[in-house]
Amino acid sequence: MSDAIVVEKLTKKFALGVLQRDTMLRERLVSLLRSPFGGRSGSENILWALRDVSFRVAEGEVVGIIGRNGAGKSTLLKVLSKITYPTSGRVRVAGRVASLLEVGTGFHEELTGRENVFLNGSILGMKKNEVESKLDSIVAFAGVERFVDTPIKRYSTGMRLRLGFAVAAHLDPDLLIVDEVLAVGDAGFQRKCLNTMEELQSGGRTVLFVSHNMAAVENLCSRCIWIDAGQVQMDGTPREVIEAYMKTFGGFQGAAADLSSIENRRGSGEIRYTGIEYLNRSGEPLSVIRSGDSVVIRLRYHASQEVSHPSFGFRIYTEMGTLVTDTSTWHHAIEIPLVPAGDGYVELEVDLLNLLPGRYYFSLWLTGAGSPLYDNIEHCAFLEIELANVYSSGKALDSRYGIVYFPQRWHLEGIGSGSRTSDQEESQVERTPADGISR
């Protein structure tokens, strides 16, 4: 097999001073006047976005790139897409490249759907007659047939995304470079994206894609590269790389998250959250949480003074910011007459965490009677839900199948070989999760 991508000793550094957006000539002049002989300040202002990165990708490989935010993943994709240039090292890319770093790049609000398809297609490297021949198929794929001559400023966000992705899906490239496109849009859109990438994969195309969606990486990719601090940390099968990568989150997730040092919070602060922990029923920290597990969520707080009638609550959001649930002691009509000054915690026991794999964010809130806000921290912790065989059918449900699942049973009268049931006890569904409050 020949190489589709060859990356050799790729290095990209940014001088942080130059990164500032509104660079003014005046600032340069001022700094020149202040220290006419002083050179540019030294190494502390240099950011190594990529450092000595080398790898090869063979034709037909589907490579997932994972890593934390700011690890250099996007910079790598940008260098491969020729958008930005490396400081040193070289890159060789074979064939027709489509890079999708954003859905709907160059869309103009005032132009119609049809016009934007031409514009976007042309920006992504399609020829005019190619767009013409694929126009119907693109519009059908996006499901915007009725609005094709409407300016896209009248489109909903979802329609816009679908149209943008539809164009990209019709690029027919030899190499597709995708940056976290899956992080936007609803579940249906994401599923469409994943299906298209699966098709490309089975069509023997090379795909390189960055994602925080570990389930998608594991399902789609034949190989996974983990980038950290601008360097290749690990390169191997998705399973082993993801496992190693997830282990580095031990401090964040699983065990606990320390919230006491978070500055970005609202509320008057008489009582504040100081930590969140995920435990099993016997009170041991959980490092891996799977769909369907039972979980105890412990919220630690510190009260600087006596607080009467508080309500402890939190919201869970998907990675796309969809509110999954908001729950609290108030929702359960639990009266807490008084919380004395000092440290303590409350616990929420969830019998069956019916969230599908993915990352979920917590926003915590704490209010008093008459709803003064004591504390509110948005997206302060997350929970990574791992794949599980929730229906005991051998089919693991990943994020393509939605956000939640329900313990369930199919009844097939006379057409199947008997009814199949999940191994979940149905009685659990009826029960409300018990709240526990302890001191």
Add this chain to the structure above:
Amino acid sequence: MAAIDTRLPVVRGTSSVNVEFISDFWHYRELLYFLAWREVKVRYKQAALGAAWAIIQPLFTMIIFTLFFGRLAGVPSDGIPYPLFSFCALVPWTYFAGTLSLAGNSLVSNANLVTKVYFPRVLLPAATVVSGMLDFLIGSVFLFFMMIYYHVKPGWNLLFVPVFVVSLMLLALGISMLLAAINVRYRDVKYALPFIIQIWLFVTPIIYPVTFLPAKYQKVLALNPMAGIVEGLRACLFPNHPMPWRLVEISWSVTALLLIAGALYFRKTERTFADIV
């Protein structure tokens, strides 16, 4: 097995720039067309008077100039009716000024494209240079009717019009490349541009003919490449107006210099656009 695509040559970190600057124009002509087409489409959308603005702007400037400079100040116009004299210069000037102010900001206002997709960056200012031609053509049609109204019949020099239009576009492109590239790093361009354009209007023989100035100032004025283009176009249209070849030659030389300087500076800085825009 796919061959190495010539469109995506080896990306090296070294400073050797082997971007095929001119052949890119040809290779990406469709994108140039679409970007220009987008600008045209968008320009007068939701404007009640639409493309009429292409005429209204130079027309009203012409009326003001005719009143204040032609009538009140008594500025001579080489025997051509003053409205015609000034309008004929205002059509290329409006194009030039409009293109500069749009193209100068083109890289910054299209930052989302620059940071998300690869294409030759020069297409952005170039698209503005091309799209402005539509307004120029609309203005020219209006000028044509004015000439009929004033019973002015052009001579054989009319054949030179395309030459001057092309040099006008090349001049606009050269300066636009320079301004757009500088603007990526120094946003001062955005503030300086309206001011520069205003001054430039007065050092271009639009309100007055070159012959209005003393001989020694005429030489200085010649360094302004717009002077040769404006006076050259007048000579194309008005038979009693001889072609000022000396002025035109200087204008072309300066245009060539600006075009080369613009292209070189653009090429040199192009690679950093996505990082600092």
